Amino acid sequence: MDAYLVAMLVFAGFYALMALGLNVIWGLTGMVNLGLVGFFGVGAYASALLTSKLAWPMPLGWAAGATIAALAGGIMALIVARLRGDYLAIVTLGFAEVIRLVASNEVWLTNGTDGISGIPGPWRGAVTPQQFNLIFLGIVWTAVAIAFYLLSRASHSPFGRVLRAIREDEDVAAVAGKPVLWFKVRAFVTGAAVLGMAGALYAHYNAFIAPEGFAPLLTIYIVLALTAGGVGSMRGAIIGAIFLITLIEGTRFLAAAVPGVTPVQKAALREGAIALTLILLLRFRPQGLIPERTRTKA
Amino acid sequence: MEDWRDLAQVLLNGVMAGSVLMLPAIGFNCIFAVLRYPNFAVAGFCTAGAFAGWVANVQFGVPVAAALPIAFLVAAAVGLLAEEVALKPLRPAGPLTVAIASVAITILLENIIRFSFGNDLRGYDLAILRDWRFDGIRVNPQQLQNTGYAIIAAGSLFTLLAFTRLGRAMRAVADNPVLADIKGVDPNRIARVAVFIGAGLAGVGGMLIGIDTSIDPLTGFRVVLSVFAAAVVGGLGSIPGAALGAMVVGVGEELAGVVLEPAYRTVTAFLAILLVLTFRPQGLLGGRN
Numbered sequence: 001m002d003a004y005l006v007a008m009l010v011f012a013g014f015y016a017l018m019a020l021g022l023n024v025i026w027g028l029t030g031m032v033n034l035g036l037v038g039f040f041g042v043g044a045y046a047s048a049l050l051t052s053k054l055a056w057p058m059p060l061g062w063a064a065g066a067t068i069a070a071l072a073g074g075i076m077a078l079i080v081a082r083l084r085g086d087y088l089a090i091v092t093l094g095f096a097e098v099i100r101l102v103a104s105n106e107v108w109l110t111n112g113t114d115g116i117s118g119i120p121g122p123w124r125g126a127v128t129p130q131q132f133n134l135i136f137l138g139i140v141w142t143a144v145a146i147a148f149y150l151l152s153r154a155s156h157s158p159f160g161r162v163l164r165a166i167r168e169d170e171d172v173a174a175v176a177g178k179p180v181l182w183f184k185v186r187a188f189v190t191g192a193a194v195l196g197m198a199g200a201l202y203a204h205y206n207a208f209i210a211p212e213g214f215a216p217l218l219t220i221y222i223v224l225a226l227t228a229g230g231v232g233s234m235r236g237a238i239i240g241a242i243f244l245i246t247l248i249e250g251t252r253f254l255a256a257a258v259p260g261v262t263p264v265q266k267a268a269l270r271e272g273a274i275a276l277t278l279i280l281l282l283r284f285r286p287q288g289l290i291p292e293r294t295r296t297k298a
Numbered sequence: 299m300e301d302w303r304d305l306a307q308v309l310l311n312g313v314m315a316g317s318v319l320m321l322p323a324i325g326f327n328c329i330f331a332v333l334r335y336p337n338f339a340v341a342g343f344c345t346a347g348a349f350a351g352w353v354a355n356v357q358f359g360v361p362v363a364a365a366l367p368i369a370f371l372v373a374a375a376v377g378l379l380a381e382e383v384a385l386k387p388l389r390p391a392g393p394l395t396v397a398i399a400s401v402a403i404t405i406l407l408e409n410i411i412r413f414s415f416g417n418d419l420r421g422y423d424l425a426i427l428r429d430w431r432f433d434g435i436r437v438n439p440q441q442l443q444n445t446g447y448a449i450i451a452a453g454s455l456f457t458l459l460a461f462t463r464l465g466r467a468m469r470a471v472a473d474n475p476v477l478a479d480i481k482g483v484d485p486n487r488i489a490r491v492a493v494f495i496g497a498g499l500a501g502v503g504g505m506l507i508g509i510d511t512s513i514d515p516l517t518g519f520r521v522v523l524s525v526f527a528a529a530v531v532g533g534l535g536s537i538p539g540a541a542l543g544a545m546v547v548g549v550g551e552e553l554a555g556v557v558l559e560p561a562y563r564t565v566t567a568f569l570a571i572l573l574v575l576t577f578r579p580q581g582l583l584g585g586r587n
Contacts, residue, residue: 032394034338034401079572083579086336086534089397090526091575093338094568097523105561216519220405223398265413272409275402279384282399286391 013140016241021194027232029187030167038096041214043196044203069196077188103211115210230288316548321503323528323540325496331472331535332492335393342407344518347373347501348508369505370498377497412515527567533581
């Protein structure tokens, strides 16, 4: 039970990082990202490949994961940030699918649908599995703390104010002399970097990654976490991640209590319940548990 | 490619694949034209239609031609229900909130279907037909028939839009909702009609895709990128655009399947989206922008 709790807290940390990354893109700047799992996947694969195939040291792999995800985010933003939000929704959704397809098919690089196993983890093997979990718990939440600190600072800086201005009214921000496209690209790059970092850490914690781990459901998870916590609020992103893990694990116990259903049906019940929760949250509590204080529009 | 026959074969396959993609793409653009948000739940409507048609065809022995209208009606009803119960109340929060909720609806529908039918692949009751050959070009009669069904479905919509009062009202709302409202067209009624038709067409498309291959809870999601590509290439919100875009994407994917690995067909669709957005964001038959 103890080990279970620690593992869940590690996952809460991954979700918190991802929610923080999404919060820069969607929460502050108002750009939708329905393919955030793609950036998470890019970070995971980049770090896993560099450390296991080229024997890079892990911290360098993590940095590379974040950088490559940021690069992908920058290119994407340059192409679509000048267009309406609907296009960004379509392109990001497509991006995540393409990442999954490439990971499934470039067998020479990614080992296809079998995935990459044996990804190194800090002191894995030298310590007991429980100690490893505790070490990683420290690493993940340190990363969350750093990201939280930096992004909160950014959010209250002039930079963050411009992002919020763009979210509220792009034209007004442009008339005020702000280079809107440039700010959007920077916001997208920042968010994608945090998402990539989350993916890189996840790969080294899990020791195994496969394309099926980067399904669109994970995107829905994170959107749910941020909506629950409070879109635009960095504290909300953390609270939302904890809410999310409670919900995911809660549905596990609830589904187990439903009599006479097959394992496939149980999985269906859980995923369905989470999708339904997002719809209900958007309807009844769109401002989240910790509403952003500076938000002007509902 | 050795001779013209190979090229003709690829073009033919592409047009046949495109005609099946055309229906969900038209459905997507039909909803976008009137409601102005991308309804990602078309993937779920495709799957819902495919399974409704399967139940009619396999469990009740209804022939395919008669099961297609059932696929239309069930998907249309599911789409209307999702719109009225879940999405409509979110409209004041903006189109992106609705778009996000529509992704959640796709996952919800996928899991309702998974709960009821499981993850197994299922096929329709079809006669196995031998390919026809014309001077070295192969034609699968079943695919040709699917193309026929798709053209009939799309043709009915064009007729509705071009020649009926309801169609005129729909085009009016798509063109200028404020003006249409002033002229006494009820925008809510038109929105419901657009969702009903759009989701229904997606359902028929889902069943045709299933006839071509097999169905499972992810049937709709697997083609969703190609469907978006068709919609964007043709021009978001443009119905003739969706038809043309589907042909372009169908042929493009088929060509890419020859040149690259077949698994990369959908990547081609994504590249088509990026290309069009970079050079002609309004799409080939430019909708509003």
